[in-house]
Amino acid sequence: MSDILNQIVAVKREEIAAARKKKPLEAMRFDAESRVLTRDFEGALRAKIAAGQAAVIAEIKKASPSKGVIREDFIPADIAQSYAEGNGQVRAACLSVLTDRQFFQGSADYLKQARASCDLPVLRKDFMVDPYQVYEARAMGADCILLIAGCLDDAQMADLEAIAMGMNMAVLVEVHDRDELHRALRLKTPLLGINNRNLRTFDVTLQTTLDMLSEVPDDRMLVTESGILGREDVQTMREAGVHAFLVGEAFMRAPEPGLALAELFA
């Protein structure tokens, strides 16, 4: 049987075909390029790190294939505000909003609502396989896209990156093993995510980041993704020199996500 990543990508291709019938590529591109101002995603991460703090990309996700429904009480605008506020001193640098409907119960509207309720730059967290989705991401207001190396070949990654950068968007390229890491390093983007979760088996270990750390050049900003649950995880990463984090579940299960963020990164 096909693994979950292959299933997700197959559904994406169907969704894109259907979306293009409703709104052709040129019309989506026009909408995307009509939005001029992006929020500086990379700059927001760098500012936190320059201030000696952790740079946290705080995720808004209702459900996932590995965990099912994670948060019943799900109001993206309230969650975004909570992340933007933190405890007043410790707060998110950026947001990541799941827009995939079928596997994560996300939506484009959630991204729009989250972005409208705060001043943080926003990553569209989805499975990008086609230029159409990059224009769609910008049209819905996203400031950054995610490229998952495990879903894309080199030419596709470079193509999607160029389209996003042409619209002044940031690009976070995500890898899970050495082969993907070295392919991702051929891109221009400085934002490199190492996902501690194997998206095909759902196994999670922070060792994934630690094992690849020495092969990440200094000109890349490394973001450790998934499985950051406790303060000892944060400490382990920061001691290893990793200062940017993408965290979802630990915040989504807390009554007040922004306070959970402030506690985890105090």
Ligand SMILES: O=C(O)c1ccccc1NCC(=O)[C@H](O)[C@H](O)COP(=O)(O)O
């Ligand atoms: O989380 C899943 O089940 C999953 C399955 C297939 C593809 C992607 C998946 N998750 C995306 C992510 O890796 C996380 O949303 C993100 O890195 C935050 O992780 P966490 O802090 O562990 O919620």
